[in-house]
Amino acid sequence: MLGKKKRPPAEIPSSSMSDIAFLLLVFFLLVSNVDTDKGLGVLLPPPGDSEIKLNPKNITMVLVNSTGDVLFNDEVIPVEEITARARQLEASNPNMVFSVQTDRRTKYQDYIDVVDQLTAANVKKLALIGTQ
Amino acid sequence: MAIKKKTKSKSGIPTASMSDIIFMLLIFFMAATSLKTVEGLKVKLPRARSIAKLDTPKQSVLFVFIDRTGNISIQDKLLNVEDVSEVIYPLRRNDNMLTISLRSDQETQMGVVSDVQNELRDASALKVNYSAKPK
Numbered sequence: 665m666l667g668k669k670k671r672p673p674a675e676i677p678s679s680s681m682s683d684i685a686f687l688l689l690v691f692f693l694l695v696s697n698v699d700t701d702k703g704l705g706v707l708l709p710p711p712g713d714s715e716i717k718l719n720p721k722n723i724t725m726v727l728v729n730s731t732g733d734v735l736f737n738d739e740v741i742p743v744e745e746i747t748a749r750a751r752q753l754e755a756s757n758p759n760m761v762f763s764v765q766t767d768r769r770t771k772y773q774d775y776i777d778v779v780d781q782l783t784a785a786n787v788k789k790l791a792l793i794g795t796q
Numbered sequence: 797m798a799i800k801k802k803t804k805s806k807s808g809i810p811t812a813s814m815s816d817i818i819f820m821l822l823i824f825f826m827a828a829t830s831l832k833t834v835e836g837l838k839v840k841l842p843r844a845r846s847i848a849k850l851d852t853p854k855q856s857v858l859f860v861f862i863d864r865t866g867n868i869s870i871q872d873k874l875l876n877v878e879d880v881s882e883v884i885y886p887l888r889r890n891d892n893m894l895t896i897s898l899r900s901d902q903e904t905q906m907g908v909v910s911d912v913q914n915e916l917r918d919a920s921a922l923k924v925n926y927s928a929k930p931k
């Protein structure tokens with residue numbers, strides 16, 4: 665008969681525990697992207713066709729066509745120049761309203777480019793009239 | 797004068813409680829992590845420069861997805877354009893802070909976006925955020 669084998673005491677090795685936990689911790693730290701939603705905030709006009717009479721002097725028309733060309737006050741300009749132009753106008757007339765109109769086939773990116781440029785110029789009054 | 801030197805206490809970080817602390821942190825991060833990302837349509841967000849963080853609390857943000865072919869999805873349901881205001885109006889009535897996060901594809905045509913915006917106006921959901929990625 666064989667002698668009974670001595671069993672080693674059953675125990676979880678605790679020295680490597682923290683290593684394992686650290687590894688898991690790092691994994692979850694990396695995976696958890698605190699999903700912050702970033703974007704351009706705008707305020708839509710209230711419902712209804714409330715015609716607000718505006719002095720034509722206080723309106724700047726920004727038209728975007730289906731190929732992304734920008735007509736800024738009846739003048740074709742590159743998108744990147746909108747910020748500078750808008751700053752000038754805003755400085756000379758604080759009541760200036762920028763009205764952005766697009767074609768129904770305009771790409772969303774082109775529209776966002778224009779809104780982005782106007783936001784960069786700290787435009788306070790932005791009217792998004794929509795499509796023609 | 798012979799002052800007995802105090803025996804120095806052993807220096808060293810106590811490692812016995814270390815794993816407890818780490819596990820606690822681990823559980824915190826596991827609980828805080830939502831592996832489920834926002835569901836909806838597959839969109840490629842437009843790029844913009846002057847983007848800012850959304851300042852509305854998360855529970856008041858409603859995502860509206862529009863993909864490049866013009867499909868509209870709210871709360872994992874595909875909708876027609878005309879039904880958007882009906883879906884949003886009750887939500888808007890219950891929540892003053894409701895902000896619409898418009899997640900639209902770069903290539904989406906403005907016609908659809910504009911229709912959705914008009915529906916949002918009808919539902920008095922006027923705070924809109926155009927989701928974009930940094931350039």
